[in-house]
Amino acid sequence: MNANVEGNVPGDVSGRQPKVAVYICHCGGNISDTVDVAAVAAAMAQYPGVAIAREYPFMCSSGGQDLILDDIAKLGVERVVVAACAPSLHELTFRGVLQRAGINPYLYEHVNIREQVSWVHKADHDGATAKAIRLVQAGVEKVLRQAPLSALHAPANRRVAVIGGGPAGLKAALCLAAKGHEAVIIEKAPWLGGKLRDLGKVFPTGAEASETLRKLEELVAAEKRITVHTRAEIDSISGFVGNFTITFNTPDGSSQVTAGAVIVATGFEHYRPHPGEFGYGQAAHVITLPELISLLKDSPPRRLEHHGKEIKSLAMIHCVGSRQVEGVHQPQADGKVNDYCSRVCCSAALYTINRLKDKYPHVRIYDIYRDIRSYGMQHEGYYERASKHGVLFFRHTETDQPIVESSERGHTVKVKDVLTWNEEMEMQVDLLVLVTGMMPSDTKRLTSQLKLSVGADRFLQEVHPKLRPVEMAIEGVFVAGAAQAPMDMTEAIAAGAAAAAKAAILLSEPEIPLKPFVAVVDESRCTGCGDCLAECSYQGTLVMAEVNGRTVAQVNPALCKGCGACVAVCPTRAINVAGWTLDQFEAMVEAIAKA
């Protein structure tokens, strides 16, 4: 690794204070509806060290970026502060602008006045404005003390590890191979295909899932650049962009794979109803939608049977395990209800109803829903077809859940139907089908070892749903398919291809730039006491060495993780984490306390 991190001395500005420009973004009203952006810009224009302060509707737009480029070119701006959305969204965008202008990209500070100001202080415009001013002032103090930094470079391993061999993972591996990359699929099940294996005919194509899977498997098997490991339980995953190491156990023993990037395509699990939820697991003839799909795969023509009983009528209840309401539904083990929509189940339910009606036109079907959300190209057609098939639809509210009473003779389902102005409807059916939703696969080991962000719904959370939809916040890690959110197979496959394209771009150069935020020693301040060595958990990162006849601490940037444990114990402040120095933080706190 080539380390090129300059010390923690602010950049050379020939003994004078550098010119700082401050930009306050409206975020099209997301910020400016709450924060008085003009007042923030006016306050910042007066702040010591600030050469220019402006406000602009969308700083991330090309217009906003040009504004910065112009100020650098015409006004000689040397450092930049942008107050906008969360840094995870646009810190890199603005560093890129500085780079394009020929300025060191690290002479930049991003201040979050959307997620942490305007969105959380909606009712307190004055308080939000005052807080935005405080935070931007702290940002200016930080950037004034910022040293120019250069990225470290690490050699990139061109291989990509794909975790999960469902439709998303298979597509990702095929696309990577087509771009000349080696792909290693690590799949915990004994086979490939994920949930596709359990499906019958699939929408929107009407193809047999087994046939689609067979084609995918053939393509994978024919591709020399793809290696597949099934029954593989991941044991550990470590490293960083360009250099990940994944250890996993298979029945044949422990194996290790090194890869430059990781695509997480671990998919979803079907929601399992709680024992007794609408009678599931306790009363006979209560099944889930995936179980109905399996039943239909092998059911004989003319007579629909479940466990020996002929089914002449059935009711489907939507949103079981999805769109749950606190206080109404039983929470999951983590104490939270699943308040999200599983998106695919409405279409899957309607599509299955039509298949069932095509095969067993005499079976009476009642469809009980809160909303029909059959999103997707022409999926509304499944609803229309089901109506033409004579399926009866009933709609309930979120709090008035259907009530099921089960006996030997079948199930009585009662529903307060919104479509008939809250009339109490009652129907007798032989089979009850719970339209169960999707929950993320258990990725605890992966998320805790790779430090991946998880959303409030427990699915993996990308950096930005529109701007960086398959990238995780940890560099070199991508997400594809239903591991990220409930989605159908066409979307999962598209996401697999997108993640593969992103990984291939990342690994296209032999070296990858790494963040330069590692410990740096100011040798002139170091007394050689060695206190920092005892504090470092990473062996070999810090050593004492002779430099110009003095013993001083030396950092190996390739090993340093940038945690800063050493910083706290240095009696002379000789050691700091580049880009996050103690002087910077003290100046920020001073600005916050003062304003």
Place this chain on the structure above:
Amino acid sequence: MSLKKILIITTEHASYPAANAVGQGRMGYDANTCIIRVPDPVMFPEDFYIRAFEKGIGGIIIMSSGSDCPYEGAYERLAKRVDRVYAKMQEGGIVPSRLKLTTICSVCRAAFLKEIAEMEKVVAAL
């Protein structure tokens, strides 16, 4: 000097994203709070906290990543350091409840808000 400001020290990997998740959920809290983002709060020496109180910060919440911390041994070191900060606060006559070490993961929205609500009570009583 008004001592109503609360400084929240968050970690880049966990509690800073949690603060963003609170914003994305449009959940509210008081505007006397200011969040700073660090790789890990283990980098701050004892006197950093004492100086912050002297500068006029009312309360400090250190939102560490706890056992989810990506850095080996950092949480244990931080916890020991915070104990030493409490000792220094006592020597300087600073109420110990003005400093709180807690752990917040990237989805701990409710816990994030609860910590702020508790510190609000502390600074209100100063």
